[in-house]
Amino acid sequence: MDASMPFLAAYGTLIIFIISFANQIGLPLAGEILFLQLGALVAGGKLSLWEALLPPVLGTILGNLCLYAMGRRSGLQLLGFVSRYSLEPESLGSETKRRFGRWGLKFLLVSQFFPLSWTLPALSGMTRVGFMGFFAFSSVGALVWVAAFTAAGYLGSHQIDAIVSGAIHLIGTLGGVSVLICAIWVTVKLVRRQRILRLHHRTRMSPERLKAKLDAGDPVVIVDVRTQEALSEFPFVIPGALVIPAEEIDGRRHEIPPHQDLILYCSCRNELSSARVALKLNKEGLDRIHALEGGIDAWRALGFPVQARIPEPQRS
Numbered sequence: 001m002d003a004s005m006p007f008l009a010a011y012g013t014l015i016i017f018i019i020s021f022a023n024q025i026g027l028p029l030a031g032e033i034l035f036l037q038l039g040a041l042v043a044g045g046k047l048s049l050w051e052a053l054l055p056p057v058l059g060t061i062l063g064n065l066c067l068y069a070m071g072r073r074s075g076l077q078l079l080g081f082v083s084r085y086s087l088e089p090e091s092l093g094s095e096t097k098r099r100f101g102r103w104g105l106k107f108l109l110v111s112q113f114f115p116l117s118w119t120l121p122a123l124s125g126m127t128r129v130g131f132m133g134f135f136a137f138s139s140v141g142a143l144v145w146v147a148a149f150t151a152a153g154y155l156g157s158h159q160i161d162a163i164v165s166g167a168i169h170l171i172g173t174l175g176g177v178s179v180l181i182c183a184i185w186v187t188v189k190l191v192r193r194q195r196i197l198r199l200h201h202r203t204r205m206s207p208e209r210l211k212a213k214l215d216a217g218d219p220v221v222i223v224d225v226r227t228q229e230a231l232s233e234f235p236f237v238i239p240g241a242l243v244i245p246a247e248e249i250d251g252r253r254h255e256i257p258p259h260q261d262l263i264l265y266c267s268c269r270n271e272l273s274s275a276r277v278a279l280k281l282n283k284e285g286l287d288r289i290h291a292l293e294g295g296i297d298a299w300r301a302l303g304f305p306v307q308a309r310i311p312e313p314q315r316s
Helices: 005-012 013-024 032-045 051-083 094-109 119-126 133-156 157-203 209-214 228-234 272-283 295-301
Strands: 220-224 261-265 289-291
Touching: 013 032, 013 051, 032 051, 032 133, 051 119, 051 133, 094 119, 094 133, 119 133, 209 220, 209 295, 261 272, 261 295, 272 289
Parallel strands: 220 261, 261 289
Antiparallel strands: none
């Protein structure tokens, strides 16, 4: 028998609750393997069904509630902090946001089965999803998630030792390779990020300088490169700005007039999306490119005007 299973049987509900809570708030504790083991213990008569289901469900629900409260209370500050140091600042949880936007609260019923499941409770708090609706759907989702793996462990109880031991052995074997690949990937990303930021800091323009140019009637081209999600959250732009999200820049390059000062802005704290687009356009021959220092948030903080974004016609 796997060494952890007698431990679970002996110490029971409190340990299961703590592990489930910690797993839900983002710690890498492989909750699914725990639930498989709980199912096997139920099949062997060492735990009752309620001891196997109730503690992990309650731990998961408590984790969800903490994340929801964090998102509701300080989600924007937390997102800003994470974005500041992220390698992909405007894509954090983008797939989760897309699914949540499509399915709404119903996605909470299955969100535990997807990567980065902790982002959805925080996102629900940030977007002011009603507490009772969030609590009901997330609680059912927690029960479905725990019950699915516990049932699998119960049905496969005779093979659970081999399954768990094999999973642990596989994790150990692949761990070194995964760490090496991850280290290489992070190094490449950091080198590329620093290169982009060095170019960016040499060419960025302050909001005050841009405002002075607009007031003086100087010919400038302003491009809003925020993602579609960011545009949906704040559907206002600097007056006269073209709206070309960073992900669409390759297909819409022809819309940007050449031979004029080009000002790019986004909504991430370090203007990394603007810097990336600037680097790409610079390689295509545009040279008078500037990123707006502080992005749209710095422009708004100074009380400078914005205008409602005019929805664009659907492209065929």
